[in-house]
Amino acid sequence: MAEGGIQSRYVKLTKDQAPLDEEIRPGELNQPIQVPQLAVRKCNECGQPLPESFEPPGVEPWTTGIFGCAEDTESCWTGLFCPCVLFGRNVESLREDTPWTTPCICHAICVEGGIALATATAIFHGVDPRTSFLICEGLLFAWWMCGIYTGLARQSLQKKYHLKNSPCDPCMVHCCMHWCALCQEHREMQGRLSDNVVMPMTVVNPPPIQEMNASGDNQNSAPSSTNNVEHTNLEMQAL
Template identity: 65%
Template structure:
């Protein structure tokens, strides 16, 4: 007897398994406000929400570690950029190098977030958009 396996994640499927049909998006643009806790956490402290998502995706990474990484790369970068913009005593060429480093760090965060999204799509069998 051969067991059926999911093509996306490799899980063994029961013999009676029927794949779910692709469904259209069912919520509106403000559907995220239905979960008030997650909505407010994402609005006022996105690093905590990011940490929760990463921990749910990969048990080897703690919520705290992911949150700190988000704080350093995103919130820390924005604070650093704002402070360097306010300070006028910095050489323009040096300021350009600082901004270039920040844009690279934000780009890397985007790549990591995209990889996490793909893992979530595989883990929960979500329709790829």
């Protein structure tokens, strides 16, 4: 009984009446709930949700093979004697906000710098087993770093144009066939960029200006005797 003689509407359960088999364990109420509306596909690049009707683009093959260096002699000679310059041009074409000098310097530090350091070490310290081991270790490390750096650029090119791996992982391609990969990437971008494609132009000449003038001949402006309708002759002259 509550105070004032008013009966309480709440019933107090005893220990025997409480359900013992449905005890709530710690953390049971904090389990995640699966919401079907939130289970949507997202873009791997930007993370935005994709519609249900979205279909990923198909994988396209490379327009030229990796051993087709002779198809473009200019890029072939540039990649052979100045691979850092060719790599810088490729990155500049791939990323408009990156000048070609930045990747060119990074490539030169990894490859040309490693070769120059190994040559200087052999000249000043001679060639002995210990020095040879250090030279080979330094060259392999520099080549490995260059393969990773240039392979990331090749991977970005493949994602941009939906190209398949040719013939294997991008980093492995640059580690094994670095100069051929640079030339292939240059030919691929030169063939796909619309700025380098010359479109035929059609020249259309406008028609001559025409003018309508009323004739001042009094004889032609005489009234007709049959229907008394005044006729005015119009003459078109090309300027």
